[in-house]
Amino acid sequence: MEVIDMRASEQDKDAGAIHALLEQASPVDRTSSLPLWVQIKERLLGVIMDVSVQANARLPSENTLCDLLGVSRPIIRMALDALVTQGLISKVPRQGIFVSQKRQEVDYVSHNKGLFGEIAKGYSVTTKVLLVERANPTEDEVKKLQLPPPADVLRVRRIYYVDGVATAVSTLRLAGHRVPGIEAWIKDSVSVYGIMQERFSLTVTDSERWFEAVMPTREEAELLGITTGQPLIGIESIGRTKDGLPIEYYNTVYSTTKSRLRVTAG
Known part of the structure; x- marks a missing residue:
């Protein structure tokens, strides 16, 4: 009797959606004053917050992200670490990088005056x-x-x-x-x-x-x-x-x- 791992199947489906979204992401602007890792973080954030991406979805490996986004591995790691710090993704040793349970946050326009x-x-x-x-x-x-x-x-x-x-x-x-x-x-x-x-x-x-x-x-x-x-x-x-x-x-x-x-x- 064949046993199907539904969770793995869903993760694979989400991984495909993430891959497609990353392929559609705009290229980084190397003339911008905004650091490359910040640009990459914003692109990754847009992908993981997309309605088509569910919690526990697996992100591509660091090497694959390098190829998809056209930047070096240190840049990818800085962007990923920032998202980990914000609780938006998690790194599981020997398993991969996963989207965390999405939390509702209140965003607002700040005048940055304190x-x-x-x-x-x-x-x-x-x-x-x-x-x-x-x-x-x-x-x-x-x-x-x-x-x-x-x-x-x-x-x-x-x-x-x-x-x-x-x-x-x-x-x-x-x-x-x-x-x-x-x-x-x-x-x-x-x-x-x-x-x-x-x-x-x-x-x-x-x-x-x-x-x-x-x-x-x-x-x-x-x-x-x-x-x-x-x-x-x-x-x-x-x-x-x-x-x-x-x-x-x-x-x-x-x-x-x-x-x-x-x-x-x-």
Whole structure:
């Protein structure tokens, strides 16, 4: 009696669809200021988010992707690693690369003036600096900020107040080699975005953000004046300059006890 592996059959079907979509993808623009790996990541993202591609679909091998997209293996790996970091694909040793379970995300148009420049319009927003340190980066920081050795990372931890009410706690990480000495200007209620633009001619032109429900740590609960059982909105963001390179990466926990977070799409 012949046994048919339906899952394998579906994966093969999806693999064919992915292959066809990749063949139709526009070629990379080698004259663009956008790095090749970012262009490849966007093409792969468009493919895996296509309605015809299901969760657990198998992606072509790295070598096949090189042939289909006309770039080197290191470029392919950088693009794939970025998608793994975002939780959109997974690499299974000796099995392949697979599309992760698709999650609904809220995309919105960002003005890239800092999170609170967008969500707290019409309110008085102040900040208190809890920590400023320049240090060796963690592996995660190296990956998120694409730090070349021996670059360091600048960490800034702050609490945000909206109309005097503690509303969020944020840890910002900057690519240290791109903002030498910036810590001298970081003070309470001073915009880091403003410092980067004025002192270093750096502007965040593109950002990706993810939202999820999280529980506060004891420290976060104390800073926000809530209990550890009060759910918060967790926000993760990576911001890039016009050359496509990450300049900032932050994690924020936001309390909606006193105010709501409004996301505007356009």
